[in-house]
Amino acid sequence: MEYFVQQLINGLTLGSIYGLIAIGYTMVYGIIGMINFAHGDIFMVGAFGALITFLVLVGLFYSVPVVVALLVMMIVAMLLTSLYNWTIEKVAYRPLRGSFRLAPLITAIGMSIALSNFVQVTQGPRNKPIPPMISKVYDVFGISISAKQIVIVVVTTALLVIFWYLVNKTSLGRAQRACEQDRKMAALLGIDVDKTISITFIMGASLAAVAGTLYLMYYGVVVFSDGFVPGVKAFTAAVLGGIGSIPGAVLGGLLIGFIESMWSAYFSIDYKDVAAFSILAIVLIFLPSGLMGRPEVEKV
Amino acid sequence: MDEAAHSMNDPILKVEHLSMKFGGLVAIGDLSFEARRGEITALIGPNGAGKTTVFNCITGFYKPSEGMITLTRKGGEQLLLERMPDFRITAKAKVARTFQNIRLFSGMTVLENLLVAQHNKLMLASGFTVLGLLGLGTYKAASAESIELAKFWLEKANLVDRADDPAGDLSYGAQRRLEIARAMCTEPELLCLDEPAAGLNPRESAALNLMLNDIKENSGASILLIEHDMSVVMQISDHVVVLEYGRKISDGDPISVKADPRVIAAYLGVDDEEVEEVLVEVGDEQVIEQLDAEPDRAHGPSDSSSMMAGSVSDTISHSDDYGERITVSRSASKADQVDRRAAKAASTPPVTAEPVKVAKAPGKAKTVKPAASAKPATNVSRPTAAEKTRPATKAAPAYGLTGTVTSGKPAPAAKSGKAAAAKPSVAQAAPAKPKASAKPAAAKSVAGKPAAAKPAAPKAAAAKPKADAKKPAAAKKAPALSNTLKAPRGGKADRLILIKGIGPVNEKKLNQHGIYHFDQIAAWKKADIEAAEAYLAFDGRIEREDWMRQAKELAKQGATKPAAAKRGGRK
Amino acid sequence: MAVNTTGSEKAANATSNVFNNAIREGLYAGLIAFGLFVLLVGLKTDQNIRNELVIVQRWGLLAIMVAIAAVGRFAYIAYLVPEIERRRRAKAAAPVAVSDEESFLKRNLNTIGLVFLFLFPVIVVMTSGLQGSLKWIDNFGIQILIYVMLAWGLNIVVGLAGLLDLGYVAFYAVGAYCYALLGTEFGWSFWILLPAAGAMAAMWGIILGFPVLRLRGDYLAIVTLAFGEIIRLVLINWREVTNGVSGISGIPKVSFFGLFTFNVSDPNYIAKVFDIPTSGVYYKIFLYYLILLLCLLTAFVTMRLRRMPVGRAWEALREDEIACRSLGINTTNTKLTAFAIGAMFGGFAGSFFAARQGFVSPESFIFLESAVILAIVVLGGMGSLTGIAIAAAVMIGGTEILREMQFLKLVFGPSFTPELYRMLLFGLAMVVVMVWKPRGFVGSREPTAFLYKRKAVSSAFTKEGHG
Structure with missing residues (x-):
């Protein structure tokens, strides 16, 4: 039982990170209907931004309070990824908007390849380990919960609340939802569609940057190719939850996190990804538009 | 005339107690109607009445919640459409359809569109691709034949000059015609047309009428159509079914349906x-x-x-x-x-x-x-x-x-x-x-x-x-009618609606004018007809439909026959 | 006179406007580049002797990159854009004297290309000698042709049937492992295993295709991606059979139908049979022609199928699935045949790949390969065999040629390795080509039948499918 709860907590931690990345996929998909394949690599860039900020901070001040360090890392990473995602949208996606559907998918894949290789070229192909930032572990009824996990869950929850508020209660969120429904009509009603889309990309990137920072803090290591696997998992999570649905993305992220930690705990760690992907396939076969997605009505 | 019509008017399509529910919404509720072979049956009704849903049930795109849809092939074979997957309905039951929003293969040429429609036939001829791939079998001949059939329908649709242009390049009216031609290339027995005249200008609409009549006369296909354009419905259809909120509110020949107060109320x-x-x-x-x-x-x-x-x-x-x-x-x-x-x-x-x-x-x-x-x-x-x-x-x-x-x-x-x-x-x-x-x-x-x-x-x-x-x-x-009565003789009026052309509304009106009995109508003279026509705002219909003769006969029979008997005789 | 003055003033004004604009744009670009690169280029994380990460500062490099971005943007706005605009206007103004006759090169592109492909090894051997030609035939000829074949195979699924498949590499892997395992275990000949690998891959195509038939668009894409990953992960983890990440080595070479072989130790080694000097290049040349013939087979079958009902049904499916169903086409079977035939060619290519490498490992079947193949299909112009071949040559050949650019070492210093930039440039090239030509190199579609005249269908009308 304790083991199970332990795994549940591990899954929650992992799922939080996936959920944060998945929101970026799902928002972009919702608003312009494309899979932003480069999003996983944006996450990786975020982790690298946090890494470099951490090293600079440590280099400059020698000792920094963890909370301050984390906060600065997150903010720098957010700025960096926002700028990247904004630029990518402008350069690679905007010219193809309204063009044929596979074109932006290909540029997205191209951007993904370019980004990871760019980081490889500029930062080197090796793993980048950092010393553990937080090492405290609490013991609650025989279950060990590390402070890192608490930080991840708390930060994720806080962000989701802010994010929920932004999307549901502000005029910006309203504009986003309007663009999601009908871009042309939104434009006719005076919504700056280009700006709204840019902001969506920036919001997605910021969440990915936070995810990247938390990932770096949790695992203590990052490498240029780290964008792919979490990216694909998060994408899987977004699709599992029903792509386009923000609560679905969070739910999907948590589910993927649970599946992975449970599978590695009770079955085989080698096949945890196989399990995640298989469950995705099975869910989609029975629920072709994910868990919380709007069913695609086939209008005859 | 009725007998002659009956001989070929066996129902090709019989819809019985059809219901379709989407969640809590009842799109069609217990609908029954028939489409007879060799006729053009029109399905009309206000927007949202469920016409397209009926079509989708017939052509298998939706599985009805309840009900039975029976299609009778020429050979007498009966098929239950609600049990068949959509593509089998076209392939086996020979029901073809068009769509409200034109669905052509816009990136393929007009000719290719028509060849795709002959898929099953050609698939067989090509030995399910294998023989055709090896250059064996009858594929070559079948292919030439299919092009001939396509050409035939292109000529009918007046599109033969555009055969090698992409379908997406055609004008709207041409696309409509092409869609019908494509459906005809599946060699259907029942052709279902979903608003074929929508968006057509009057000339195109007239051309469409000709094409549909030609299909009815020459190809042996019966037609079921949804239409909003009343000129099309009234001109070409033999039988009209009116839906409102998923229920049938009227069913009959175009003239009677057009005059049904319920239809008027629903439609307006x-x-x-x-x-x-x-x-x-x-x-x-x-x-x-x-x-x-x-x-x-x-x-x-x-x-x-x-x-x-x-x-x-x-x-x-x-x-x-x-x-x-x-x-x-x-x-x-x-x-x-x-x-x-x-x-x-x-x-x-x-x-x-x-x-x-x-x-x-x-x-x-x-x-x-x-x-x-x-x-x-x-x-x-x-x-x-x-x-x-x-x-x-x-x-x-x-x-x-x-x-x-x-x-x-x-x-x-x-x-x-x-x-x-x-x-x-x-x-x-x-x-x-x-x-x-x-x-x-x-x-x-x-x-x-x-x-x-x-x-x-x-x-x-x-x-x-x-x-x-x-x-x-x-x-x-319009002078007054000559033979009005203050009240019906014996307190009981004849059922004037038994006269073809008189509905309950007009019956009431005639009663108000003091006309209660068949013999009164039978005795009408020219002036009376004029007067009645003025009151009823009819022009020439009384004479055309020969109410007097009908009335005479009915007066002779002297009985109020059940209206159903008359109904059978109609059409 | 006065008019002329004002005219030139206006022009001068416009020019200065353009320049002002260009300077501003250049500054913005520099600023953005600074923001993008300051952390990742300006500061490099490196490990010191104690294996700790330290920051290495590279402000010079950052300055260069920012400068390149700023100047590049300035030049683009100030010179390139007006130039393009001027040309476009000149073109529009020029009398329309476009002859219907296409140029000789354009009309005979396919024939010329084919002749070139058949003569390629001869030309290379003649120009760079037996040993020198090896690299060109192997890295360029065979490598590009493998991608051509894979892309042509995927083209059936994506380009014709409009089903977005992000896991195509799975079938490539199935074909490769099929030959590798059966070839090493039982020593079966390539000529038996080639069709077997194709059949195996086709079977997997149906197995994977069946459950995902109901899915459309991006859901289909992610599930195919997932299947691709599942197959790769199984190859990695099922160590008893696949030997895990270490892969399978010692895969037998292909023989020329048993008449002669390419193993030096064999009695009927080709050099012994023909009494010519021993060289590894014979095998490469043989493989080159083998893959060329396999490619031609793919092209032949694809072209043939397009003229058959099933091929038309694929394209119709891409255009409108619902209309297909209304015409009595069994869309399930149609989709499955597309999956199966596409997978079959992937399987052929896989078994060839295994034979060529003599070694397979899961490393070769990562998602990136699927992405590259899909990119080639889309960049080439979906459905167009010629366009896809061109795209494969440009993208694969273009990045391969970086390896040959050793002279760059003279410019950037001896530690510069151009190969490192291969995939970076590949990714950027994907973006640039796609933005430049969203419909790919060859956007138009050849009709499969005609009544009077064969007219290409403009890409404006073709659809890309939804499932």
């Missing part, structure tokens, strides 16, 4: 006040009163209101009261309102209705005064109790007319104008409706006194100067 998508006008014209206060009690705010006028507008003033004739109908939500269906009106009218004595009527009037219209003031006069001067017992006597405008006829005075001509005007007013309902004056006028006339109507007349005249200007002339031209 009238507002409450407009329904009222229709009802006033049709003649019933209970329903008006009921409508006021239960206003129907949820259903505004449908956007297809213009479609049958012409027909309302044009003709009111037979309607089929014996078709099955199922009540949807109360007050939702305009057709239902008409039905309820009829039902109420039969059960409630009109006397009780009158006070209610007065009580209600103040709430209804601002111009209460004239109605109220008219009331006493009404009571005093209203002697025709005998008439009152008949639901027919409730037709307010007709009352005015009765006055004219019986008294022979020219003065109430204005009123008769009003009465006649009520009919066109339905057509003009949208513009005329806001005018409060139309309503009190109606209310007063419902009260039914010539005297009462008088004060209203100037107002009505003001509201509808056009109608007024026209009507007195008509009134002058």
Whole structure:
């Protein structure tokens, strides 16, 4: 039982990170209907931004309070990824908007390849380990919960609340939802569609940057190719939850996190990804538009 | 003629108790109808009536919640379509369809579109690709043959010059024709067309009519079509089924359906006040009163209101009261309102209705005064109790007319104008409706006194100067009927609706004019016909349909036969 | 005179406007580049002797990159854009004297290309000698042709049937492992295993295709991606059979139908049979022609199928699935045949790949390969065999040629390795080509039948499918 709860907590931690990345996929998909394949690599860039900020901070001040360090890392990473995602949208996606559907998918894949290789070229192909930032572990009824996990869950929850508020209660969120429904009509009603889309990309990137920072803090290591696997998992999570649905993305992220930690705990760690992907396939076969997605009505 | 028609008119498609529910929404409720072989059957109804859903059930795109759809092939083989997957319905049951939003393969050429339609035949000829790939078998010959068939239909659709252009490059009308040609290339026995004339200009529409008639005559395919364009429906269809809110409200030949008050009400998508006008014209206060009690705010006028507008003033004739109908939500269906009106009218004595009527009037219209003031006069001067017992006597405008006829005075001509005007007013309902004056006028006339109507007349005249200007002339031209009766002999009128061309509405009107019996009609002379036609706003129909002869025969039989018997003889 | 002055003033004004604009844009670009690169280029994380991460500062490099971005943007706005605009205007103004006759090169592109492909090894051997030609035939000829074949196979699924498949590499892997396992275990000949690998891959195509038939668009894409990953992960983890990440080595070479072989130790080694000097290049040349023939087979079958009902049904499916169903086409079977036939060619290519490498490992079947193949299909112009071949040559050949650019070492210093930039440039090239030509190199579609005249269908009308 304790083991199970332990795994549940591990899954929650992992799922939080996936959920944060998945929101970026799902928002972009919702608003312009494309899979932003480069999003996983944006996450990786975020982790690298946090890494470099951490090293600079440590280099400059020698000792920094963890909370301050984390906060600065997150903010720098957010700025960096926002700028990247904004630029990518402008350069690679905007010219193809309204063009044929596979074109932006290909540029997205191209951007993904370019980004990871760019980081490889500029930062080197090796793993980048950092010393553990937080090492405290609490013991609650025989279950060990590390402070890192608490930080991840708390930060994720806080962000989701802010994010929920932004999307549901502000005029910006309203504009986003309007663009999601009908871009042309939104434009006719005076919504700056280009700006709204840019902001969506920036919001997605910021969440990915936070995810990247938390990932770096949790695992203590990052490498240029780290964008792919979490990216694909998060994408899987977004699709599992029903792509386009923000609560679905969070739910999907948590589910993927649970599946992975449970599978590695009770079955085989080698096949945890196989399990995640298989469950995705099975869910989609029975629920072709994910868990919380709007069913695609086939209008005859 | 009927026998000849029957021989080939076995049903090709039989829809029985079809229901389709989407979640809680009942898109189609217990619908049954038939499409006969060699005929063009039209499925009409206001927007959202479930026509396309019926199509999707027939062609297998939806699986109906309940019901049976039987298709009979030429050989007599019967297939249950609701059990077949969509592509098998085309392949095996030979049902082809087109779509409301044209679905062509826009990136393929016109010719290729037609070749894709011959997929199954060619697949067989190519030995399921394997033999064809190796260059064996009969694929080459079959391929040439399929191009010939495509060419044949391209010529029919007048698209042969565009054969090598991409389908997406064609004009809208051409795309519609191509879609039909493509459906025909599957060599169907039943062709289902979903609004084939939508978006076509009159010339294209006429060309489409020719094409459809040609298909009917020459290809052996029966046609089931959904259409909003009444010119298409009336010109080419042999049989019309009308849907409203997923229920069938009428079924019959185009002329009878066109005149069915329920269809009119449903189709006009009238507002409450407009329904009222229709009802006033049709003649019933209970329903008006009921409508006021239960206003129907949820259903505004449908956007297809213009479609049958012409027909309302044009003709009111037979309607089929014996078709099955199922009540949807109360007050939702305009057709239902008409039905309820009829039902109420039969059960409630009109006397009780009158006070209610007065009580209600103040709430209804601002111009209460004239109605109220008219009331006493009404009571005093209203002697025709005998008439009152008949639901027919409730037709307010007709009352005015009765006055004219019986008294022979020219003065109430204005009123008769009003009465006649009520009919066109339905057509003009949208513009005329806001005018409060139309309503009190109606209310007063419902009260039914010539005297009462008088004060209203100037107002009505003001509201509808056009109608007024026209009507007195008509009134002058049309003298009174010669052989009117104050009351039916023996208190029992003949069922005039047995005469083809007379519906319940007109029966009531004739009754109001003092015509109750077949022999009365049989004895009509030219002047009488003219008069009747003027009252009924018919032109030449009485003669055309030869009411006198029909009436003579019926008078001879002297019996009120069940209407169903007559129905069978129709068409 | 006066008019002329104002005219030139206006022009001068416009020019200065353009310049002002260009300077501003250049500054913005520099600023953005600074923001993008300051952390990742300006500061490099490196491990010191104690294996700790330290920051290495590279402000010079950052300055260069920012400068390149700023100047590049300035030049683009100030010179390139007006130039393009001017040309476009000149073109529009020029009398329309476009002859219907296409140039000789354009009309005979396919024939010329084919002749070139058949003569390629001869030309290379003649120009760079036996040993020198090896690299060109192997890295360029065979490598590009493998991608051509894979892309042509995927083209059936994506380009014709409009089903977005992001896991195509799975079938490539199935084909490769099929040959590798059966070839090493039982020593079966390539000529038996080639069709077997194709059949195996086709079977997997149906197995994977069946459950995902109901899915459309991006859901289909992610599930195919997931299947691709599942197959790769199984190859990694099922160590008893696949030997895990270490892969399978010692895969037998292909023999020339048993007449002679390419193993030096064999009695019927080609050099012994023909009495020519021993060289590894014979095998490469043989493989080159083998893959060329396999490619031609793919092209032939694809072209043939397009003229058959099933091929038309694929394209119709891409255009409108619902209309297909209304015409009595069994869309399930149609989709499955597309999956199966596409997978079959992937399987052929896989077994060839295994034979060529003599070694397979899961490393070769990562998602990136699927992405590259899909990119080639889309960049080439979906459905167009010629366009896809061109795209494969440009993208694969273009990045391969970086390896040959050793002269760059002279410019950037001896530690510069151009190969490192291969995938970076590949990714950027994907973006640039796609933005430049969203419909790919060859956007138009050849009709499969015609009544009077064969007219290409413009890409404006073709759809890309939804499932």
